[in-house]
Amino acid sequence: MRYPGFHRIIYRRKMGGWLESRVKITYxxxxxxxxxxxxxxxxxxxxxxxDAYVDSYDSSIAPWSEATRRKNGTVGTNRTGNRSxxxxxxxxxxxxxxxxxxxxxxxxxxxxxxxxxxGIRSALTAAEDTxxxxxxxxxxxxxxLALNNNDTFTFSGGINxxxxxxxxxxxxxTISGDVTLYVE
Numbered sequence: 001m002r003y004p005g006f007h008r009i010i011y012r013r014k015m016g017g018w019l020e021s022r023v024k025i026t027y028x029x030x031x032x033x034x035x036x037x038x039x040x041x042x043x044x045x046x047x048x049x050x051d052a053y054v055d056s057y058d059s060s061i062a063p064w065s066e067a068t069r070r071k072n073g074t075v076g077t078n079r080t081g082n083r084s085x086x087x088x089x090x091x092x093x094x095x096x097x098x099x100x101x102x103x104x105x106x107x108x109x110x111x112x113x114x115x116x117x118x119g120i121r122s123a124l125t126a127a128e129d130t131x132x133x134x135x136x137x138x139x140x141x142x143x144x145l146a147l148n149n150n151d152t153f154t155f156s157g158g159i160n161x162x163x164x165x166x167x168x169x170x171x172x173x174t175i176s177g178d179v180t181l182y183v184e
Contacts, residue, residue: 076097153171157176
């Protein structure tokens with residue numbers, strides 16, 4: 001999530017090659033929790049495969065549309081060495097790719113012939129701090145919310161704290177009004 005603001009995630013899951021389910025979520029990230037990367041692996045290797053792609057969207061630039069998506073999906077790792085970033089099997093990074101400080105992008109980023117990085121390939125100038133952020137207070141006692149099949153649930157306002165959130169099949173989660181969700 002490159003910039004604070006409203007963002008949209010599209011999650012796709014293919015089932016049997018022809019059925020696809022989608023979940024669209026619009027959310028606001030407080031500046032305290034913003035992070036310049038769509039994906040960052042810390043000290044480990046970053047591998048994308050099986051038609052995966054990384055993208056991001058900044059709503060402060062323009063309204064979301066097919067034409068404005070796939071921007072700023074920067075990826076990175078603090079790691080250096082062979083295949084620190086490894087793109088395989090029709091994968092794409094719609095943004096930049098960074099290996100660790102002192103790393104060689106040409107030697108440490110491997111991109112298959114049928115994969116792509118649309119932005120620059122570079123090395124970090126300083127290691128990224130990957131210490132988890134402390135969650136804000138408020139929202140009551142955390143609970144799990146699991147919606148399945150044709151379940152429906154509405155948040156109509158206030159702060160809510162969840163241990164986990166699962167939405168599957170034809171379930172619908174409606175957020176109406178000024179709602180803050182903290183999902184641990």
